[in-house]
Amino acid sequence: MGRHRKQPAEPLSAPVETFLEMLAVERGAARNTLESYRRDLEDFTGFCSRKASRTEDAGADLIRQYLKALDGRGMAARTQARRLSALRQFYRFLYAERMRDDDPTTVIDSPKTGRALPKYLSEDEVERLLDAAAERAGADGRRLVALMEILYATGLRVTELVGLPLRALSRDGRLLVVRGKGGKERIVPLSEPASDAIQAFLAVRGAFLPGKADSPYLFPSRARQGYLTRARFAQLLKELSVDAGLDPRRVSPHVLRHSFASHLLAHGADLRALQQMLGHADISTTQIYTHVLDERLKRLVQSAHPLAKA
Numbered sequence: 215m216g217r218h219r220k221q222p223a224e225p226l227s228a229p230v231e232t233f234l235e236m237l238a239v240e241r242g243a244a245r246n247t248l249e250s251y252r253r254d255l256e257d258f259t260g261f262c263s264r265k266a267s268r269t270e271d272a273g274a275d276l277i278r279q280y281l282k283a284l285d286g287r288g289m290a291a292r293t294q295a296r297r298l299s300a301l302r303q304f305y306r307f308l309y310a311e312r313m314r315d316d317d318p319t320t321v322i323d324s325p326k327t328g329r330a331l332p333k334y335l336s337e338d339e340v341e342r343l344l345d346a347a348a349e350r351a352g353a354d355g356r357r358l359v360a361l362m363e364i365l366y367a368t369g370l371r372v373t374e375l376v377g378l379p380l381r382a383l384s385r386d387g388r389l390l391v392v393r394g395k396g397g398k399e400r401i402v403p404l405s406e407p408a409s410d411a412i413q414a415f416l417a418v419r420g421a422f423l424p425g426k427a428d429s430p431y432l433f434p435s436r437a438r439q440g441y442l443t444r445a446r447f448a449q450l451l452k453e454l455s456v457d458a459g460l461d462p463r464r465v466s467p468h469v470l471r472h473s474f475a476s477h478l479l480a481h482g483a484d485l486r487a488l489q490q491m492l493g494h495a496d497i498s499t500t501q502i503y504t505h506v507l508d509e510r511l512k513r514l515v516q517s518a519h520p521l522a523k524a
Contacts, residue, residue, distance in 0.1 A: 226259055227269055227270060229269070234255075242397035244373065244395065246373070254297050258280060262276065274319070277298075280297075285325075292325075295324050295325050298324055302319040305318055333472060334469060334473040334476045335464070335469060339458075340470070340473055344363065344407075347454055353419075356417075357415055357418075357433065358450060358454065361447065364378075364408050365467065366470060366473070367404055368403075369492050371395075371468075372448070374393070376441055377431065378441075380430055382432065387404070388409055389402065390402045419434070451465055451467060452465065471492075475492060478491075
């Protein structure tokens with residue numbers, strides 16, 4: 215039997231391409247975000263084509279049929295909700311630009327999703343990772359320590375971390391100016407261990423500048439973009455987790471971001487301050503960490519309260 219081949223994506227219409235261009239130019243959407251929107255709209259475009267309709271002309275009934283088809287494919291409710299969110303943004307754009315007279319998504323209910331609590335490591339487990347990084351020798355070791363200390367001290371997104379420009383570091387080495395989603399800048403304080411780790415790394419940073427006089431990035435590399443890639447850092451983190459005696463499946467850059475937020479909140483951090491440090495546009499996104507704290511307190515009561523053992 216021949217191997218099953220994936221069908222080529224349906225060509226996107228001019229209105230869809232204009233929408234994607236707007237996201238890139240006006241909203242400064244990241245490449246990964248644009249690719250995600252493109253994939254979602256390509257899938258919907260293919261569905262519309264099979265129903266003899268143009269994407270920009272789809273009505274509420276067709277969108278409901280599409281969501282039902284996604285459910286029939288066994289797609290998770292959370293993924294369905296993301297697809298619908300992409301369609302909402304698209305039709306809202308068409309309506310605002312007067313490319314159509316209505317927004318069909320206003321009458322569509324979002325799929326019900328249970329909000330999953332973020333996965334995080336305990337403070338002891340993070341400490342084991344940092345200790346394992348400190349045992350690495352040479353320039354590679356200093357770079358890994360700097361990456362880990364910055365990530366745990368700031369909760370940066372991995373793309374923000376690996377692509378940090380050298381100028382992001384303040385003169386006194388205690389602050390980072392981070393450009394996050396949508397090109398928005400925020401100032402993030404560094405812990406003393408993170409500041410010290412950066413200074414130690416800067417002394418050997420030249421080892422990562424092969425054939426170059428200098429680089430604008432804090433963590434330069436031979437990669438095409440000129441700085442350490444997300445994939446390479448994730449790989450280094452998996453290797454480090456093994457050294458620390460942790461299950462590498464539980465450790466990722468995003469898990470460390472969650473760990474930073476959960477630990478900070480557990481130690482009494484203000485929710486608004488945490489929102490600013492994480493770069494969340496809406497505080498409701500940050501509030502998920504209060505649920506993490508609630509769950510931790512529930513487990514504590516269940517395990518330690520005398521009546522719970524009765």
